[in-house]
Amino acid sequence: MTHNPHEPADHFDDPDRRRTDHPDGPAHDRTDDNADGPGAEVVPIESARAGRHPYQTPAPDEAHPDEADGPLVLHGHVVRVDQPGGDADWLARLEVQARERRPIVPLWLRSRSEAASVLKWVSRHYLHVTGYHLTRTPKYGLKLAARAPRGAVWLAGGMVRWTFDWEGEPARLIAVQRNDYDAYLKLSRQRDARVRLRVPVALVTLATLLLAGILIAASAPSIGQWTALGVALAVLGVCGKVPDRPLLDRAVLRHGLEKLTSDIVLRALGSLGIAEINKALSKASKTTQADAIRFNAPIMRDGPGWRADVDLPLGVTVSDVVEKRDRLASGLRRPLGCVWPEPMHGQHPGRMVLWVGDTDMNTARQPAWPLRRGGQADIFKPIPFGTDQRGRLVALTLMFNSMLIGAMPRVGKTFSLKPLVLAMGLDPIVQAMVFELKGTGDLSFAEKFAHEYASGLDDETMRRALLALRALKAELVSHRSGVIASLPKDLCPENKVTRALAERVSLGLHPIGLIIDECQNLFSHPAFGAEAGELAEFIIRVGPAMGVFLILATQRPDKRSLPTGIAANVGIRFSLRVMGQTENDMILGTSMYQNGIRATTFTAEDKGIGYLVGVKTDPQIVKTFFFDAPTADQIAERARDLRIAAGRLSGHAAGQAPEHEAAHGFDLLKDIASVVPTGEAKVWSETVCARLAELRPEVYTGWEPEQLAAALAPHGIDTIQISRRIDGKQLNRRGIDRSHIAAVITDRNHNRPTG
Amino acid sequence: MATAIALLLLCSPIITLCYVGWCLASPWGTCRRCRPGGKKRTCRACEGTGKRPRVGWQLYVYLRRLHRDGTR
Known part of the structure; x- marks a missing residue:
């Protein structure tokens, strides 16, 4: 043993002896107490003095009873790194x-x-x-009747054997053969005693049965007689059972649905080929180690499946398992759509909730949409969207949110829009604007209630979508922000639209939902794309707080077809099957793929199944509600009736032209053209507003030049600087050029063949 | 006749129960054989005690023994 005070480091490998130099640490008092103890150590005095601090109270030494054979650290005090005592309060x-x-x-x-x-x-x-069994009662009855004779023989034989104690006969015979008189005497006495008791019992039973039989047989034929016969036959039939032929058929065949046990889970985890798991599994048999796989709760039924809470070995994360979900399914011997490993929210990343369903998710029966038969939706509350793996309802709140849906073609993108569009329709205060830029008319049911609806791949449809975006922006800038800001605090405490405010027609704060299916066609349009992208981004940023929400569906979420500003600001994302990591992360958000949220794992059969991000803390797997066209039409018809009853049917559904061309029966451009005579080339906005207010006081009263400019912006008309000399002063104000107005009107009439 | 049988059937459990209770309350009856002259020292039936177990009690003891022997 070396007593070198300056080299304590060579003992650091022993964790119990780990210590560190601490000049005047808390260990001081502790060591003092033990100074005179029996375990105090003898130390070479020179080295002890050399290591001692000159101004310190001379602590006798650092010896501690339980480190008597340990190395000595003579410089300063010894403080253990692993402090003794309780772990935490x-x-x-x-x-x-x-x-x-x-x-x-x-x-x-x-x-x-x-x-x-x-x-x-x-x-x-x-x-x-x-x-099942009731329908087979006759069969069972016949079976019992056929077995009754056998049962009768068995019963009679058994009765005789019991009465005369034949069971003991072999023992008595053996006693005779062995010449064991005492044993034979004992046995025969026991037999006599038994027979003495059993014969009267058997006689009484027989007599009772005979008497009852005679009484019943002698009485007049009745139901009771038949019942007695049936009971007798049934009893005899049951007595005549055949061991390997059960009486009842199987109503339910067990169909390979073995119970999920810890062994099966461990076996499946072992088949993943993850080194740490295999190491833990090989060790697990020896001891219960810290890095063994543990179950934190009993494996139990949860919905139509089993749920296991598993602690993976140290260093293994749930996403390691999720990315090998197919192997896990193979290890569990279940279809891929039944096996759903998930991270547990609020726990370490190695805590896995493994849910194994009884049936594949894409074949599992889905409950009906709650609003299918009747009722009214509330856009301010969660809207039923789909069900998760366990068949639980998944709802999302559209209000104050925007949504992005992405997938490869033909996996249910447009179908996943249907519940949302229908729910919007079923809330009469919502103004739905539906643009389906594929041109197949998949959302044509929305025509019945939508404020605006267009379907097509042509430029005209794209232009209408662009105009709608412009109108929405104008609405946000010129109307909504002002109204919300001007409302008193008690009405609008959070500066947000509430249902009470939205229901007041006079305020004009009704929720507006803009749905663009196949939005890549709009955003990558050579002429409108850039502007549409900017407008959509603006609406996504500003709109939700003011009751305007945007739902975009796309099949190609790259930078060109979906501007990054949009992809970054969307709150709710839903990704059905996609083909690669890039698409996955474009839709669901960066590094989702890395975290194990992989929409690439869905198969071609998983139509309508996707990852939903942004509704709950954790991403969810959702199967959207399915509507065929007649059902959707039926619900849309109901939505239309609701709107008519509430007096809220407007726009396209009411047979009106789009608002930005003719709002509520009047046309801003035409009105301007009529109040500005042809001779006047340029007019100040104030003048136009004053004249408009004269023309239609109910509409234009209180319009300011800024409002006029905003209202004209969607038409592509800008206000210009107009300089006038009034009372000798040069005044410079915003105004309009009549020729611009006229040009737009002509252009519009030209573009709209139906007028 | 029928009413008499019905009455008997109705009464027999009551009578039986009463007799059982009586036997439990006082298992010993007087000896019939030596009754005319009171206790007889030489009576073999009651061994000169003048008391004999009632018939019901004797039956009960017999059945109990039968059962005990038969199920041993």
């Missing part, structure tokens, strides 16, 4: 424990609809079993 410990509260009410009982569906399922199952 009980409050912190309790907090950690409380993080994992098991639910008081089981998960499937939490939501009313889920509990109802479970109960319905269970009752349907037992109803089926009952019905």
